[in-house]
Amino acid sequence: MAILVLAEHDNASLKLDTAKVVTAAKAIGTEIHVLVAGHECAAVAAAAQQLDGVTRVLVADAAAYQAHLAENLAKLILELAPGYEHILASASSVGKDTLPRVAALLDVAQISEVLQVLSGDTFVRPIYAGNAMAKVQSLDDKKVLTVRASAFDATANGGNAGLETIDKVIEARTQFVSQSLTVSERPELGNAGIIVSGGRGMGSGENFAMLEALADSLGAAVGASRAAVDAGFVPNDLQVGQTGKIVAPDLYIAVGISGAIQHLAGMKDSKVIVAINKDPEAPIFQIADYGLTADLFEAIPELIAAIKA
Amino acid sequence: MKVLVPIKRVVDANVKVRVKADNSNVDTANLKMALNPFCEIAVEEAVRLKEAGSASEIVVVSIGSKAVQEQLRTAMALGADRAIHIETDEELTPLSIAKLLKAVQEKEQAQLVIFGKQSIDGDNNQTGQMFAALTDMPQATFASEVKLEGDSLLVTREVDGGLQTLKLPLPAVVTTDLRLNEPRYASLPNIMKAKRKPLDVMAVADLGVILKQHVKLLDVTPPAQRTAGVMLASVAELVEKLRNEAKVI
Ligand SMILES: Cc1cc2nc3c(=O)[nH]c(=O)nc-3n(C[C@H](O)[C@H](O)[C@H](O)COP(=O)(O)OP(=O)(O)OC[C@H]3O[C@@H](n4cnc5c(N)ncnc54)[C@H](O)[C@@H]3O)c2cc1C
Numbered sequence A: 001m002a003i004l005v006l007a008e009h010d011n012a013s014l015k016l017d018t019a020k021v022v023t024a025a026k027a028i029g030t031e032i033h034v035l036v037a038g039h040e041c042a043a044v045a046a047a048a049q050q051l052d053g054v055t056r057v058l059v060a061d062a063a064a065y066q067a068h069l070a071e072n073l074a075k076l077i078l079e080l081a082p083g084y085e086h087i088l089a090s091a092s093s094v095g096k097d098t099l100p101r102v103a104a105l106l107d108v109a110q111i112s113e114v115l116q117v118l119s120g121d122t123f124v125r126p127i128y129a130g131n132a133m134a135k136v137q138s139l140d141d142k143k144v145l146t147v148r149a150s151a152f153d154a155t156a157n158g159g160n161a162g163l164e165t166i167d168k169v170i171e172a173r174t175q176f177v178s179q180s181l182t183v184s185e186r187p188e189l190g191n192a193g194i195i196v197s198g199g200r201g202m203g204s205g206e207n208f209a210m211l212e213a214l215a216d217s218l219g220a221a222v223g224a225s226r227a228a229v230d231a232g233f234v235p236n237d238l239q240v241g242q243t244g245k246i247v248a249p250d251l252y253i254a255v256g257i258s259g260a261i262q263h264l265a266g267m268k269d270s271k272v273i274v275a276i277n278k279d280p281e282a283p284i285f286q287i288a289d290y291g292l293t294a295d296l297f298e299a300i301p302e303l304i305a306a307i308k309a
Numbered sequence B: 001m002k003v004l005v006p007i008k009r010v011v012d013a014n015v016k017v018r019v020k021a022d023n024s025n026v027d028t029a030n031l032k033m034a035l036n037p038f039c040e041i042a043v044e045e046a047v048r049l050k051e052a053g054s055a056s057e058i059v060v061v062s063i064g065s066k067a068v069q070e071q072l073r074t075a076m077a078l079g080a081d082r083a084i085h086i087e088t089d090e091e092l093t094p095l096s097i098a099k100l101l102k103a104v105q106e107k108e109q110a111q112l113v114i115f116g117k118q119s120i121d122g123d124n125n126q127t128g129q130m131f132a133a134l135t136d137m138p139q140a141t142f143a144s145e146v147k148l149e150g151d152s153l154l155v156t157r158e159v160d161g162g163l164q165t166l167k168l169p170l171p172a173v174v175t176t177d178l179r180l181n182e183p184r185y186a187s188l189p190n191i192m193k194a195k196r197k198p199l200d201v202m203a204v205a206d207l208g209v210i211l212k213q214h215v216k217l218l219d220v221t222p223p224a225q226r227t228a229g230v231m232l233a234s235v236a237e238l239v240e241k242l243r244n245e246a247k248v249i
Helices: A014-027 A040-049 A069-085 A093-106 A208-218 A228-229 A261-267 A296-308 B037-051 B065-076 B094-108 B127-134 B188-194 B235-244
Strands: A002-006 A032-038 A054-061 A085-090 A110-114 A121-127 A132-138 A143-147 A164-165 A175-181 A194-198 A221-224 A251-255 A274-277 A290-293 B002-006 B010-011 B033-034 B055-062 B082-087 B112-116 B139-149 B152-159 B162-169 B172-176 B199-203 B215-219 B231-234
Touching: A002 A014, A002 A069, A002 B152, A014 A054, A014 A085, A014 A143, A032 A040, A032 A069, A032 B162, A040 A054, A069 A093, A069 B127, A069 B139, A085 A093, A093 A110, A093 A143, A093 B082, A093 B094, A093 B127, A093 B139, A093 B152, A110 A121, A121 B139, A164 A175, A175 B082, A194 A208, A208 A221, A208 A251, A208 A296, A208 B094, A221 A228, A274 A296, A274 B235, A290 B235, A296 B235, B002 B037, B002 B094, B010 B065, B033 B037, B033 B065, B037 B065, B037 B112, B037 B172, B055 B065, B055 B094, B065 B188, B065 B199, B094 B127, B112 B127, B127 B172, B139 B162, B152 B172, B172 B215, B231 B235
Parallel strands: A002 A032, A002 A085, A032 A054, A054 A164, A085 A143, A110 A143, A194 A221, A194 A251, A251 A274, A274 A290, A290 B231, B002 B055, B002 B112, B055 B082, B082 B199, B112 B172, B139 B172
Antiparallel strands: A121 A132, A132 B215, A175 B162, B010 B033, B139 B152, B152 B162
16 A cells, blocks of 8 residues: 655755655655645645655645644544555654654554664664664554654655645644744754754853854754753754754764763764864763864864864 | 643663663663653643642643652652552553543543653653544644643744744643753652642553554664774864765865
């Protein structure tokens, strides 16, 4: 039976996460449909049609779907569910909000943060902040999965899937009031090749300008530890860790971050890890490929200069 | 307004668990246990609503072995009024937990149900959403601010791109994120008082809910280990390594 993938988007453009979830879907089967639920989201649907492996794109375009509210989005997916054995979404804030609701309405389990697809019913997922990997088998007739996008490569473009319109409009009692999204010219954390992350050691929000300059010299995204977010140095969406974003860039530079297990849970799958910390005993050094014991306020300007040189 | 707060007993956040030698699960024997941090934030939020005069009663509920009564007492020491313990030695999936909580809610008729967004053992991040689906309530997950306005709730949520504010009619479900509040410490007199607060114990069978097995745990293995690399003496050396050895910049 077919696989349904919930598209991740902001009504204007399709997020790369979707291409990664499609890769996970390809490990399960060949009939892959993508659901684009949103408002004035034709461009998103067009982008989804091009994903290699996708055989059909379903578009539900209505004001009721503008804010991706779990309440009615879950009911929409439930309407489509009879045609599918697998329902997948990225383990993003929308995916995590919505898919458990879908699973409960279908009376099946939901399997969170799938890292590996072993077969149509057997998956590997992290537990205990990634300190253990659980191999789980679904016993349900339908499998509802959130996929950790960073664990999969994006499927290429080059597809040419057909388009189908879903007319069903389901309203939510939940009302969208407002949002304040971080606007940045830098790459998104989830998809950046290089991430420069700052912790409590940065000392203040102003000091983050230094890390931003370093990030810009490398074309990198900026991340942070929970301590840096809690202290108000940077917005919440920069948090990397067990309860923040999970990232796996080619290069992760941790600056003034001690290396608590909850932080490591979000970045230890990075290819190369660099730690800059003034405390030679900081646990972050135990997982870093390259460690530098230094005062960050001296090391970072020097690093920027050396990269530009 | 009655507030229901489901809570979970978990391995303390500061403890690093190990996988059992036979790969059947993680070894939790003799580890320090605690109230799941997100559940603690949920209890604190309920207590603040009560202190502000918005909530009239706070009921905490936990499902698990006899040991969870320790966390129920902790929650009552923080300010919850009474507790319900649904006793079982089985490890239940989030869907089964949500079904049992639905049965509790049918009796309690709480106007607001506050969950932690995830428990730090299973890291599932599902139970609140599943409960909301089964009871057909609106939900606001990953809350960093909760305000009661008449008979609706204004909730600011931490989403991938930043913050989003939703308005929900009551009854509603909220799941807490880390920055919703900073939980207080229980005072000694409150810990003493909590010992005398009502704690009802019931069995899963008492709730008349039929549970199924949905997932089979095949094995649990340690993650790929990273080994410490090299310590460098200077920024110049770091840049040289990144350029010529790792070739990442
Ligand atoms: C339920 C739960 C969930 C959590 N989720 C997350 C999560 O998702 N992400 C996360 O990051 N944390 C999370 N945490 C918090 C985590 O446990 C740590 O508290 C946090 O990661 C610490 O952040 P930090 O390393 O920036 O701060 P600290 O541990 O205070 O470390 C600061 C570091 O900066 C160094 N330093 C200070 N000044 C300088 C200087 N001038 N030059 C160089 N180095 C300097 C210090 O030596 C120190 O090592 C969670 C905790 C709990 C309980």
